[in-house]
Amino acid sequence: MDMPVPTLELLDRFAAIVGEAHALRSEADLAPHLVENRGLYKGSSPMLLKPGSTEEVAAIMKLASETKTAIVPQTGNTGLVGGQTPRTGSSDIILSLERMNRIRDVDPVANVIVADGGAILADVQKAAEEVNRLFPLSLGSEGSCRIGGNLSTNAGGTAVLAYGNIRQLCLGLEVVLPTGEIWNGLRRLKKDNTGYDLRDLFIGAEGTLGVITGAVLKLFPRPIGHQVAFAGLNSPEDALKLFEKASNLCGTALTGFELMPRIGVEFTAKHIEGVRDPLSEPHPWYALIDISTSDNAATAETMIQSLLEQGFEAGLVQDAVIASSLAQQKALWHMRESMSDAQKPEGGSIKHDVSVPVSKIPSFMADAEKAVLAAIPGARICAFGHLGDGNIHYNISQPVGADKAEFIGRWREMNEIVHGIVLAAGGSISAEHGIGQLKRDELSHIRSPIEMELMYRIKRSFDPAGIMNPGKVVSLP
Amino acid sequence: MDMPVPTLELLDRFAAIVGEAHALRSEADLAPHLVENRGLYKGSSPMLLKPGSTEEVAAIMKLASETKTAIVPQTGNTGLVGGQTPRTGSSDIILSLERMNRIRDVDPVANVIVADGGAILADVQKAAEEVNRLFPLSLGSEGSCRIGGNLSTNAGGTAVLAYGNIRQLCLGLEVVLPTGEIWNGLRRLKKDNTGYDLRDLFIGAEGTLGVITGAVLKLFPRPIGHQVAFAGLNSPEDALKLFEKASNLCGTALTGFELMPRIGVEFTAKHIEGVRDPLSEPHPWYALIDISTSDNAATAETMIQSLLEQGFEAGLVQDAVIASSLAQQKALWHMRESMSDAQKPEGGSIKHDVSVPVSKIPSFMADAEKAVLAAIPGARICAFGHLGDGNIHYNISQPVGADKAEFIGRWREMNEIVHGIVLAAGGSISAEHGIGQLKRDELSHIRSPIEMELMYRIKRSFDPAGIMNPGKVVSLP
Numbered sequence: 027m028d029m030p031v032p033t034l035e036l037l038d039r040f041a042a043i044v045g046e047a048h049a050l051r052s053e054a055d056l057a058p059h060l061v062e063n064r065g066l067y068k069g070s071s072p073m074l075l076k077p078g079s080t081e082e083v084a085a086i087m088k089l090a091s092e093t094k095t096a097i098v099p100q101t102g103n104t105g106l107v108g109g110q111t112p113r114t115g116s117s118d119i120i121l122s123l124e125r126m127n128r129i130r131d132v133d134p135v136a137n138v139i140v141a142d143g144g145a146i147l148a149d150v151q152k153a154a155e156e157v158n159r160l161f162p163l164s165l166g167s168e169g170s171c172r173i174g175g176n177l178s179t180n181a182g183g184t185a186v187l188a189y190g191n192i193r194q195l196c197l198g199l200e201v202v203l204p205t206g207e208i209w210n211g212l213r214r215l216k217k218d219n220t221g222y223d224l225r226d227l228f229i230g231a232e233g234t235l236g237v238i239t240g241a242v243l244k245l246f247p248r249p250i251g252h253q254v255a256f257a258g259l260n261s262p263e264d265a266l267k268l269f270e271k272a273s274n275l276c277g278t279a280l281t282g283f284e285l286m287p288r289i290g291v292e293f294t295a296k297h298i299e300g301v302r303d304p305l306s307e308p309h310p311w312y313a314l315i316d317i318s319t320s321d322n323a324a325t326a327e328t329m330i331q332s333l334l335e336q337g338f339e340a341g342l343v344q345d346a347v348i349a350s351s352l353a354q355q356k357a358l359w360h361m362r363e364s365m366s367d368a369q370k371p372e373g374g375s376i377k378h379d380v381s382v383p384v385s386k387i388p389s390f391m392a393d394a395e396k397a398v399l400a401a402i403p404g405a406r407i408c409a410f411g412h413l414g415d416g417n418i419h420y421n422i423s424q425p426v427g428a429d430k431a432e433f434i435g436r437w438r439e440m441n442e443i444v445h446g447i448v449l450a451a452g453g454s455i456s457a458e459h460g461i462g463q464l465k466r467d468e469l470s471h472i473r474s475p476i477e478m479e480l481m482y483r484i485k486r487s488f489d490p491a492g493i494m495n496p497g498k499v500v501s502l503p
Numbered sequence: 504m505d506m507p508v509p510t511l512e513l514l515d516r517f518a519a520i521v522g523e524a525h526a527l528r529s530e531a532d533l534a535p536h537l538v539e540n541r542g543l544y545k546g547s548s549p550m551l552l553k554p555g556s557t558e559e560v561a562a563i564m565k566l567a568s569e570t571k572t573a574i575v576p577q578t579g580n581t582g583l584v585g586g587q588t589p590r591t592g593s594s595d596i597i598l599s600l601e602r603m604n605r606i607r608d609v610d611p612v613a614n615v616i617v618a619d620g621g622a623i624l625a626d627v628q629k630a631a632e633e634v635n636r637l638f639p640l641s642l643g644s645e646g647s648c649r650i651g652g653n654l655s656t657n658a659g660g661t662a663v664l665a666y667g668n669i670r671q672l673c674l675g676l677e678v679v680l681p682t683g684e685i686w687n688g689l690r691r692l693k694k695d696n697t698g699y700d701l702r703d704l705f706i707g708a709e710g711t712l713g714v715i716t717g718a719v720l721k722l723f724p725r726p727i728g729h730q731v732a733f734a735g736l737n738s739p740e741d742a743l744k745l746f747e748k749a750s751n752l753c754g755t756a757l758t759g760f761e762l763m764p765r766i767g768v769e770f771t772a773k774h775i776e777g778v779r780d781p782l783s784e785p786h787p788w789y790a791l792i793d794i795s796t797s798d799n800a801a802t803a804e805t806m807i808q809s810l811l812e813q814g815f816e817a818g819l820v821q822d823a824v825i826a827s828s829l830a831q832q833k834a835l836w837h838m839r840e841s842m843s844d845a846q847k848p849e850g851g852s853i854k855h856d857v858s859v860p861v862s863k864i865p866s867f868m869a870d871a872e873k874a875v876l877a878a879i880p881g882a883r884i885c886a887f888g889h890l891g892d893g894n895i896h897y898n899i900s901q902p903v904g905a906d907k908a909e910f911i912g913r914w915r916e917m918n919e920i921v922h923g924i925v926l927a928a929g930g931s932i933s934a935e936h937g938i939g940q941l942k943r944d945e946l947s948h949i950r951s952p953i954e955m956e957l958m959y960r961i962k963r964s965f966d967p968a969g970i971m972n973p974g975k976v977v978s979l980p
Contacts, residue, residue, distance in 0.1 A: 133862065135861070136860040136862040136893075137750075180700075186694065188755075191694065191696075194671060203953070209953055209954060209957065213929065213931070214860045214929060215860065215893060215930065215931050215934070216663070216893050216894070217663065217668065217858045217889075217894045217935055218858060218933070218934060219656065219657050219659075219668075219931075219933050219937045219938070220931055220932065220933050220937075220938060220950075221707075221938060221946060221954075221976060222704060222712075222957075222961055222962075223670075223703045223707055223708075224957055226703035227700060227703070229700065231699055246754075247750055247751050273614075274724050274797070276797070277726075277755075277796070278797070319754070320751070381694045381695060383610075383691045383692065384613050384614070385610065385612035385613040412694075416613075416693050416694065452690065452692075454690070454692050454694065454695035457694040459696065460696045461696070461698060473697075473698070474687065476680065476686055477686060477698075477701065480680075480965070481698050481699045481701075484964065485699075487964045488960070499698060500699075
């Protein structure tokens with residue numbers, strides 16, 4: 027759908043809603059908001075608006091709806107699929123929630139926190155800690171990503187195994203609809219079976235059905251016992267067997283089970299400050315195991331020790347360390363969380379964020395490696411991720427000495443190879459990052475016509491003017 | 504919307520899809536399917552169809568769509584709001600899933616089970632047990648209710664505290680759409696961020712957006728330690744304080760925290776076989792506390808003892824017993840689960856299934872009691888339920904010796920009183936039973952116009968002919 031270029035007069039009307047001080051127009055001011063972290067997309071936009079309230083967001087959407095002006099919601103701008111980036115060559119207006127960053131309420135008895143859509147994730151975590159509670163969502167970008175974006179992308183991260191994605195952590199939403207109406211669904215209820223589930227429709231819709239301006243989120247008791255171990259393993263098969271032992275032994279106390287390859291440990295040890303290989307000998311694969319208990323600290327200690335003992339006895343664990351301090355725990359997690367960044371100095375990296383049923387991780391790893399190396403001999407596969415969730419960040423670094431641009435030019439071809447194997451295993455081509463612009467066309471190819479049709483119907487009925495983050499997730503036929 | 508009465512020829516065409524043997528037309532055969540458990544609704548229908556496959560369901564919906572014939576999906580017929588009952592005076596055709604009752608697959612490594620929409624809940628539980636796993640959904644009607652209905656009503660039950668409603672237990676769905684197309688969303692993935700969340704839209708839609716014919720459900724490790732205690736308390740305030748202690752002490756090992764009033768214990772001891780008051784002295788309130796641990800049995804024992812000790816010391820627990828055998832554990836749960844049935848011999852009972860934020864349970868109980876007794880002096884309030892979820896079954900038995908019909912005639916008036924207090928506390932008028940016919944008109948009054956409008960848009964875009972369980976949840980304007 028083509029939209030008219032906004033006139034200067036129209037831009038002035040938008041600016042008047044938030045006040046000139048909060049309407050950015052200069053190239054320098056706009057520049058950081060037109061690109062995303064990986065540099066895959068560079069968009070254009072005549073203006074960025076920073077509303078200070080839900081009512082201002084509503085006024086913006088109302089005017090946009092009347093004038094058929096495309097609006098791109100943006101929070102922390104940490105998305106990885108171009109969902110928050112204005113379209114290339116477009117006149118999309120960016121709606122930033124950065125001024126709407128308040129914690130509205132914290133209730134440790136009801137175990138809920140209410141936050142603005144622009145609240146930074148780390149601030150929400152901190153507000154929970156201050157009342158001795160845990161908000162479990164945790165991801166690499168938590169210092170800058172914001173709740174509205176986390177919800178719009180159904181963020182996952184490192185605590186999904188025990189607590190689920192943010193979908194499972196959200197009780198209620200406040201959403202400004204594309205037409206400018208406000209849906210107040212800020213309920214604090216654990217149980218509420220009254221009509222269609224609108225909340226979950228907005229969660230994960232990547233800002234294409236409305237702007238999430240507020241949310242009620244769940245809090246949890248803070249764990250008392252916490253243990254982190256790092257184990258050297260021979261294969262993903264062994265990792266899966268160890269994960270099954272861990273699930274049976276620890277139940278919901280198992281709060282993380284991450285798989286990493288040798289090359290990932292080498293990259294981080296080489297490029298990330300403060301990271302070193304915690305084991306004396308190299309191993310082909312590693313597991314990072316995280317256990318949290320809320321009854322007492324001794325339980326976590328007993329669990330991690332029993333698990334490693336069982337793993338040694340069964341020949342699954344070749345070597346292991348248990349972090350002996352909070353600093354060591356953080357260092358182990360830092361290695362895992364910086365594994366993507368550690369690939370940058372190694373040249374081009376083609377990324378995939380896929381999931382398969384947990385039991386199929388080993389066969390997926392074997393099949394994908396074979397196919398990737400057949401296509402690009404010497405490619406360095408750095409596949410790591412949340413084994414317990416079936417979610418692998420299947421990243422491929424260029425062969426040593428290869429031409430970066432040429433390698434990156436094969437992104438689509440590699441996608442087809444890896445996603446083909448994923449789909450054959452009943453997997454997902456986007457486990458946690460979403461669709462955005464990056465996977466929009468692919469989505470329409472891998473989903474059944476009826477599934478796409480249902481999505482189109484929802485999109486059309488919520489956003490009849492087609493102004494809400496157009497060109498993302500679905501492209502109306 | 505008025506629908507034409509199906510001609511005999513049309514009924515024959517429907518019957519031909521499933522075969523005459525599976526198309527019931529006689530009054531006697533139809534009778535049990537026209538009423539629901541409470542006797543609040545009595546519908547009419549010319550025919551009940553029992554398809555044997557998803558394809559037959561699709562053929563039925565296709566013909567219904569072409570001929571504008573209303574279809575009411577019915578599984579175990581255990582719903583409590585008339586959602587599964589054909590409309591009074593209607594020619595709605597009942598589509599029963601009882602022949603589609605297979606467990607399609609069980610995978611204990613990936614921790615999933617795939618079942619037909621007509622699979623009985625208890626059979627799913629049993630299939631999980633056979634591979635040493637737990638399917639945690641548990642409710643009074645589990646011997647007859649079926650998975651498609653559980654999903655369509657987003658069933659709750661007694662394990663919600665630790666495991667959530669069935670919404671949290673479902674990974675994927677197969678749905679026959681009102682148009683007869685089949686949506687195959689039978690994914691087995693823990694993480695999948697690819698487009699709009701269609702799954703959660705069908706869950707809880709009470710069969711108004713499509714027929715759930717299959718589902719992928721999550722399995723969990725079976726608990727090793729299990730303890731059940733029954734404690735006498737002075738007030739809902741004390742129950743809330745004890746619940747907070749339990750949450751902090753047990754974390755996710757707290758698998759049940761049910762509140763019951765003295766009168767409920769009296770009713771069950773009097774009317775339900777095998778139930779007796781486990782404590783020697785009467786107490787105004789009781790808590791049933793359930794703890795499950797997956798590491799070892801000793802942890803659960805330590806937890807329940809510590810909790811009761813802390814409760815005694817803080818003056819919250821007046822007396823308590825811990826079940827010393829599996830039989831005793833079952834007996835305690837049986838008392839709780841038969842509390843609604845135990846009201847029947849006491850005459851008329853006006854029911855509410857409400858939720859409020861957990862922290863507001865005590866004030867809600869006090870406010871509601873005052874208002875109810877002011878309206879009907881002598882009414883016997885039997886309010887019990889899942890305190891940990893904020894969900895109270897606020898049931899009111901008639902005064903001793905009152906006229907039953909006259910009392911039941913005040914159903915709506917009592918609803919208005921109780922729901923008014925619930926809504927003022929930010930609560931829900933249907934925590935787990937749904938909307939159906941019973942609360943359909945009320946829903947449109949308590950929800951904002953924009954929320955109703957979004958629901959109408961979804962309904963219209965999924966079911967343009969208006970044939971899918973019409974008159975339930977939403978009534979199109």
